[in-house]
Structures are given as C-alpha cells and as structure tokens.
Amino acid sequence: MRYLGQGQKWVLRNGRWFGFGLLPALITLVLYTVALIALAFWADDLATWATPFADDWDSPWPGLLRGTFTVLLFASGLLLSVLTFTAVALLVGEPFYEALSQKVEESEGGGPEGPDRPLWRELWISLCDNVHVLLRVAAFAVPLFVLGFVPVVGQTVVPVIGFAVSGFFLTVELTSVALQRRDVPVRERLRLLRERKALALGFGVPLVLAFLVPLVAVFLMPGAVAGATLLVRDLVDGRASGGSEDGRGDGGETTGPHPYPRGTTWTNPRPS
Template sequence: MNGPRTIAAPVTGATRRFFGGVGLLLRGLGLYVRSPGLMLLGVVPALLSAALFVAAFATLIYFVDELAAWVTPFADDWSDTPRSLVRVIAGLAFLGLGGLLTVVGFTAVTLVIGDPFYEKISERVEDRLGGTPGAVEVPFGASLRRSIVDSLRLVGLSVLFGIPLFLAGFIPVVGQTVVPVVGAAVGGWLLAVELVGAPFSRRGLRLPDRRARLKADRATSLGFGVAVFLCFLIPLGAVLVMPAAVAGAALLARRSLGQHIEES
C-alpha cells in the first residue's frame, strides 16, 4: 500500500504548526495519567538502552580531552591560551556529535528491544481514536526485521549528517551557536521519522512513505521531533519520555495521513 507521490502541505503558519507538533508530544505525556501501567512498561526497555548509551557517552566525556588533542596536532606548539581555546572547541564538537548519535542510537535500539511494548502503546492511542484505517497484518518477525533495518538506515543518516556538523563545530561562534540549533533540527527530524515507524508499518507503509508524508508537513514533524530530541538530552528524560514519544508519534502519523487525532 503506497501513498500518493505528491501530498499537499497544510496552509497554516509554519510557527503554529511547529508548536502543534510540540503539542503532540504533550498529548503523549498525558497517557501517563490515562494508562499508567502501560506507560511504565514502556520505561523498562528505555532503562536498559539508556544504561548502554549513558556509559558510552560517559566514556566519550572521559576521553574528550585526548580526542581533542588528537585532532588538533597543529596546535601543539602554540601558546597556552590559543591551544586551550582550539581544543575546547574541538571537545565541544566531539560532544555535539556524540550527543546526536547517542540520542538517535538510543531511540533506534530502544524501539527494537521494546517493540512489543511500544507497539501496544501505539495501538492503544489509535484505538482511542477509532482504530487503524487500512490496517494490514504484520507478523512479529517481519515487524522486528523492519524495525532493525529502518533503524540502521536512520543511524547511518545521523552519522552522514553528523560529520559535517562536527567539522562545522570548529568554526568559532558559529560552531557554538548555529551548529547546535541545526543539530537539534537534524536530530529532531530523524527521531520523527524513526518514531512513526510502527503506525506506518501497521498500514503497510515503509520508510520512503514516512519521509514523504512527514515532509508534506515538515514544520509539525520538526516541532514534535525537536521537542523529543531536547527532552532526551535531559538526564532521565529519554527514559521517562520514550513511551510518551511513541504515543505522540502515533498522533503525528495519523495527522500526516490526514486522519483525525481527536477522540469522538
């Protein structure tokens, strides 16, 4: 089942649609009150994945000075102040790249190991809204393979985008102001595409369909994805927000497919 090649974008203002996307995550957070048991189950795989990625990021922090010195050998003979400055900038660039890869990688791994939990959360959201129009039967094995393959693709994209952002991080001022904003936008977009995987898969739609539908309303997709990305940067935020992000992604998927997102 394939979506149309050309999809008209909503005509409302981009800023309003961006914050509408943020609102979808807030609605997902509301499920903690309405389905606390289900949402807390969704925390379990996030905790397991978080332990792995927190350890990896902590290792990066521990070695960041050595890495910064390794990529700036030209500064070895400089005086203390300029050498320290360029290596601080290099260290921040490494941490920025590491943060992007950690957030996207955490989401990919958590969605794979928590597939049954997050599938249930996503289905619960759609059931409240009248079910899944055009649903197809997806065997668990096929669903898991799809999740792994799509997640690997998106992690690969995060590396592809992350390398030029890492290099741009060496540019004074721009690297510490513009680059983090662009990084949040890139990370937010990748998260949005990744998180809507389950509701699209239930309709027989694949990764290219997700991209096409979300691009048609990029502002809403970015609002949702950037909000999730920023929450995932907060300590324990990734663990607690992950189930809500899955719920909000079900709403985003329905909205991008032109299906209602209000309970009757």
C-alpha cells in the same frame, strides 16, 4: 506540540502502560550512560591523538585547540546519543512499543492489525529502517560537526540547525511504530514528513530539547510513542481515506470518528 500533550495524557490515564513503556528506555539509558562516561574519560586522549600537528605549536594554542576539540567531541557524542536514543530504544523495545501503540489505536476507535510477520522479521525490518535513517542523519551530522569549528556561526546557527535536524529525524523514528503497522516503507515515511516539516519539527524539536535533561527521555518515551501514534492516525489515515465525512479533513484535523478498517494497509495517495 498538541500531539505530545495528548500522548502524555494518554499514558498518565493508563498507568500500567506507562510503566510497561518505561522498560526499554531504562535499558537504553543505562547503555548510553556507560558509553558517554567512557567518552568523557577518553576524550582528552582522543583529542591529542587527532591533533598531532599541534605538538610543536607555542603555548597556549595546543591546549586551546585540543580543549575545543574535546568539547566538540563530547557535544557531538551527546547529540548523537539524542539522535540515536529513540532508534535504539525502539529496537530494544519493539514488542513493548508495538503493544503500547496498538492499545492507543484501540482506545481511539481501532487501527490496522498490520502485516502478519514473525517477530524476528519485524526486528530485522526495524533494524534496516533505522540504519537507513541513521545514514541520512550522518549526512547532516558530519557537515554540522565541521561547521561547529567556524567562529560565531558554529556557536549560533549550527546548534539551531542541529536541533531542527534532530527533531525531524526523532519524529521519523517515533512514528515508525505506527507506520510500520500500516506497512508504509521507510522512504515513504520520510517523504510524508518532509511534506509536513512544521508538523514534524513541532513534534520532534521540543522532545530533543527535553531529552537533553538527564532521565527526562526515559519518562517521556511512552507518551512520545502514544503521541506519535495519534499523529499518524491524523496524518496517514485521514490522507489515505481522502478526508471523508467520517474521517479527517484535508488539513489532517479530526472532524469526527475515524475507525481505520482492520487489515487495511498503506496505499500511496499521490495522483498517478
């Protein structure tokens, strides 16, 4: 959570960049608001269409079943919007967040310039990476949706697991800006964060909970991108440098100045 606080402090100290980072999130918010309103409007009809077998049931069971289905459907839509909001905002705001993240790097002593690729290529890579991550999210979301129908467990354990899953993948999405600049492939990003689950959850879960409050996601996104950049500098740069005297310690904490050599890209630190 320290990185979240540092990221928000950075954008508040640099107000121009805070406003700059709000634009993609505002556009994405409008799109999701329209989609959720449409889902709420059609949820009852979708519940009736999905449960034709309940037409012959005695009252009040059809209403209870369809009411539960409607609530779960809208809750799933809300959860999906939380899971995908960052991915869509990052895709819409690729140039905005890349510039913001680069500015954070410069203010902290410099960072890699990243691969020299045209904008369309960067957007295509981001789209492919987001699809890869969303497929993994779906592998969790579908079973959790089904388990949501289980009495007691579906109203207690499942939401907790859902927030943990959402928080982990939200961290994956937010750190992708700085990790793409280091040319770290998406599979390696997932592996890095799986090895530091507590770090990933500590950063992502509070954001997921905050994003459930209307409009909060818009105002936290610039600081979240800045905080994720600071997280990556400690997690990846220190690891790649091997924790030198001028860099990061073995635990990923800052022990002194750590200027990342410009033009340097990711190399897998795992022993052969």
